[in-house]
Amino acid sequence: MVDAHPRGLMLAAPRSGAGKTTVTLALLAALKRRGLDIRSAKTGPDYIDPAFHSAATGRPTYNFDSWAMPLGLLDRLAAQTAETADLFVVEAAMGLFDRIEGPVGRRGAPADIAARYQLPVLLVLDVSGQAHSAAAIARGFANHQPDVRIGGVIINRFGSERHLRMVKGAIEEIGLPVLGAMPRDPTLAVKERHLGLVQIDEHPDAPALLTRFAEIGEAHLDLDRIIALAGANITSEMSESQRPLTPPGQRIALARDMAFTFLYAHIVDGWRAQGAELVPFSPLANEAPPDDCDICWLPGGYPELHAGRLASAEHFKAGLRRFAATRPVHGECGGYMILGESLVDGEGTIHAMVGLLGHSTSYAKRRLHLGYRRAKLLRPSPLGESGTLLRGHEFHYASVIAPGEDEPLAELSDGEGKPLGAGGHRRGNVSGTFFHVIALEG
Template identity: 60%
Template structure:
């Protein structure tokens, strides 16, 4: 039996979607339901909170980066072993990129494709009855996206709640939640979004406070009733990223955390063995592994410790002499010659590639990416198209002289030029791979 599902959407980031989603996931789990979180688009931080709240790994469902068959395969897999799925929107509900209909990357694409109703979270601070105009706009903007209920967030008083709720319900939209303003429930953020789940010293207590808030402020029975069965069409994993080796040494600690859950799950489902190690603990990749993978994360916050990790450095150098090493975003930075932190201190990195990067002289790079691989590498054979995402503030200060890894384009196909680097068995790029393209 397939899970029931609901989308949690909002007009923009910062409206309270993640707090409502985490609290809802935990509150439903408290009722004995097997609950799973999903995230539209390429966000790799929120699935960590979803897993902590439910005990089940989260999943990214991305209508731009994933071909329809892969999207359906992942959605069916997520629904097969769950009672309820809460699908959290990235940014605003309708936000995506122009292009092929149904493949913008927005949560609205998924709501329409699977017939999932949306719970709309509205930050009503600084307004009252005007909230009804916002809700009406959402309800009528796309006829194939159903706004099933509204949660009013950051209310200032009971009178404020009544003004907002009466105006929205006059439209025929049920208000199923009303959350009072409470600064203690604000989730901490840094330059790439929320502080990661693993960095909260008292994570489970924080999640339980979110659940307490939801149980206090939302009509859970009404929310459950609004949800609809998630029944995707048949899919397959033909365009999933295949495991780059049978035994994969995967860097995992506070400096290396950004790897999409669906990628790791597919590697395991295909028979690969994941061998985690911690560069911050001065671990080296296991010599018996076939490949070493350095995912993204926050190496700029730990550059001094990484520079001083002699065993890690020696182990990486030895590994790279005979076997593939690949780095994404933060991992790419660590593979380079040097990393300048936010204070302007330059730290030597692994030197396995020739570039240097800086977080002090930063510039935001954000958006979907299409990469045509120039050479064979752990992402695939030369000529392959990989779809993914780029989100970082660091910039390359010295490009070095390595051969480029790929020719890059944005989500709409506009050329961005050569990207990343390749030297011997080592490759890396700022680009996070999500799936093979078509």
């Protein structure tokens, strides 16, 4: 049963790159060190930040997405996040009010989530290059949307004690409390690559990194006042609504290593709740999908960074071909890339892939493909029957350089309904697409 008064808050900023993730991790790690049972969530499509959250909290991290998720699913995930935690923290994507066009509350904005669940917002302000003007930004955010409450400000990247005094004084003069201040320090930044932060599992000493975040949070955040600020409006009835995606099989062979990591926690939990078992294997370790499974799922990740190893993993490739002769195989984004004939890496080297689909992809000339996607399946696949409507996203820099001759898998449109044409391919038991599924449309 969800507590009658769940305690949560959102960390948001005016824009991307303001340091939200660093501040969020510092807060999560510091609260965890205090002995609190902490859970977290991330708004919008994102695989990498939630993995950092989970490392800091020791708990699964869901994504909350007001465009891609039916409201019933969103409510259920919010209730599940709140029900066993002493406090939960939601990290916003992009800027607090950034959105696409659409119905109010269903625009993919972090503000949709803050308003729906009445989450107080801690506004993270990057004050490098400004002083008193930071108060004008804070005032504008506080007044912009009446149903979104800015509960306080965390000053980020101040340059000196004098700089901090000026900014802090200006913000407090407009009636907003300053609940933390973090100095400008390049060593606090987490390394990034082309799809976001370098993954937590790639850090040579993740426990030491999380210890450093906890120390930063204890030193620079007013934890007592932040805890006192937390609140939410989430009820136990929310946990009963909206069915999840149907598992594509009873025993799912799941590619899982540094090349294949992108699978949403709510999808995994939904499959398991319906009785499915996930059986991991590693293509990078030259492992074939286990033969006692009835479907193989190849998620997204970074195959372009490991193309040489994947190309030489002959046991994996031969085993996947044998599996596909009798059972379904589906690839999302990175998984779709390795199902094709070849992959061109960032240096222009061509690597032979599995060849179960006829397309070829290239990362040599990077072009960003980013945005929400609505998909109508044209063929049956592990995603659903023909005609199934799905919502999700694309986020990749690779492009199809040779489409092959396989039948198209889905008809795509963007988040505002603009048709994008066919996406993905299917041949026999094998299907794949750059589209990442989040939920059934509803």
